[in-house]
Amino acid sequence: MKKIYLDHAATTPVDPEVIKAMLPYFSSKFGNASSVYSFGQEARAAVDSARHKIARFLNCKSTEIVFTSGGSESDNLAIKGVIDASEIKKPHVITSAFEHHAVLDTIKELERDGRIQATYIKPNRDGVIKVADIERVIRKNTVLVSIMYVNNEIGTVQPIREIGKMIERANTRRIMNHELGIMNKTHNSELKLHNSEKNAGRIFFHTDAVQAAEYFDMNVDYLHVDLLTMTAHKIYGPKGIGLLYIRSGVPIKHQIVGGGQEYKKRAGTENVAGIVGMAKAIEIIQNPKSEYRNPKQKESNPKHEIRKLREKLINGLLKIPNSRLNGSREYRSPSNVNISFMNAEGESILLNLDMEGIAASTGSACTSGSLEPSHVLLSMGRTPEECHGSVRFTLGHETTEEEIDKVLEVLPLIIEKLRRMSPFK
Missing domain, CATH: 3.40.640.10 (Type I PLP-dependent aspartate aminotransferase-like (Major domain))
Known part of the structure; x- marks a missing residue:
């Protein structure tokens, strides 16, 4: 895999x-x-x-x-x-x-x-x-x-x-x-x-x-x-x-x-x-021609290429019912996607993604072991439930469109499975 x-x-x-x-x-x-x-x-x-x-x-x-x-x-x-x-x-x-x-x-x-x-x-x-x-x-x-x-x-x-x-x-x-x-x-x-x-x-x-x-x-x-x-x-x-x-x-x-x-x-x-x-x-x-970038990013502005992949990921994830993008879409890093899924626990989402070979997070890596709701999302007025259902994807040089397609293929199924198991309906 x-x-x-x-x-x-x-x-x-x-x-x-x-x-x-x-x-x-x-x-x-x-x-x-x-x-x-x-x-x-x-x-x-x-x-x-x-x-x-x-x-x-x-x-x-x-x-x-x-x-x-x-x-x-x-x-x-x-x-x-x-x-x-x-x-x-x-x-x-x-x-x-x-x-x-x-x-x-x-x-x-x-x-x-x-x-x-x-x-x-x-x-x-x-x-x-x-x-x-x-x-x-x-x-x-x-x-x-x-x-x-x-x-x-x-x-x-x-x-x-x-x-x-x-x-x-x-x-x-x-x-x-x-x-x-x-x-x-x-x-x-x-x-x-x-x-x-x-x-x-x-x-x-x-x-x-x-x-x-x-x-x-x-x-x-x-x-x-x-x-x-x-x-x-x-x-x-x-x-x-x-x-x-x-x-x-x-x-x-x-x-x-x-x-x-x-x-x-x-x-x-x-x-x-x-x-x-x-x-x-x-x-x-400062040099977008680096050998480490994927071919599409080397051919054009890497910031624009990553933003295109980010937009594809956001648009796909927002098709999942009861999902919400956290943070401004306009004033945003081209690599960041943070979305809350109601009635699904973020840690459970991550474990299921990991079983599919996909690494993501629920927030800051420095506090990822904490069970406390995100202080970032709470400061924006999100509810504890929205905080606990949040997942962060951050893209990089080597991220490809095929990888985004894979996430959009497996994540809706994961969310559906977790919601069926959830006591909160």
Whole structure:
């Protein structure tokens, strides 16, 4: 039986070109990048080259990139790093109610410890955050806004650029008011604030872009973000390597103490092979002619090809009675399909799909063992019953139309069987 993998939002297979690029750094080029002799300098050159390539992708300085072990660590460094560096007592943080747990649980932990105040913005029923809802809750002591770029469960795309521009306007007003206040006190009409003084009253904007890198603009200046999280294993790179973009001037307190690696923001021996692999994966997603894509995706824009397959899957699944698409169809990742089937349990659907050789999920891979209803769907106003009947399919480079046809052939039969067995009619 041929296996079909439709859980690319959980992780992706490593592209053969990425493996090829990484292999020398496990054997002949194994040096520690912090060492001064030739083995170490060879590794250092590889890290520097990869950093420059990734900086071009993000349109930032190479010194603004900090390599980490993955998305969760990057989110923790962004949030805890800003809070630890803040001079404000019990600062205010704004986030959404349907963030990835790496963001949500970090903020909730800081809130429980009495270190911050937090506001959780609910999305609309289409799973999209409104800019005005964020602007409405900004306070004088707000220091951080963290909103994900693309939701990992339902694939909805958030208005990151518009949020960033709104925060910039709020920061401009803060600086002007601060300058005006000092001028009134000192009677100095030509006052110039130092960067540190400007940063003291700023709101910093972080986005978890883990699910966005392959399909959406990652230019940090275009997005107007101060901090951006990314990981390699969602884009056909290796697990165990990620990054945090930190705009120059943003104060961040390191969370891991040790050596002086990563500009003293993240201690630990560099994962040279992983860093090289991440840079190669980024290079490949910018080149749709990669050998790893299926032939149709190589011939045209892969984003458009995957969207066509997604639409075929959505249209077919919605023909199943009492099914409902979760999240906006318009503002959505081209690879994501999340649908709820009433009177059918999501876990049972997955087990039956797995017996047919089809891999899918009920939501975030990080919490797939949980029996709690999805916090993402609950935040959108879905009922617990709708949450428990949800299934997520996420398509990838190698997904074919034949695989989509197979899902549409077997899933209606699975749902029919489970509904016959269900005590809820």
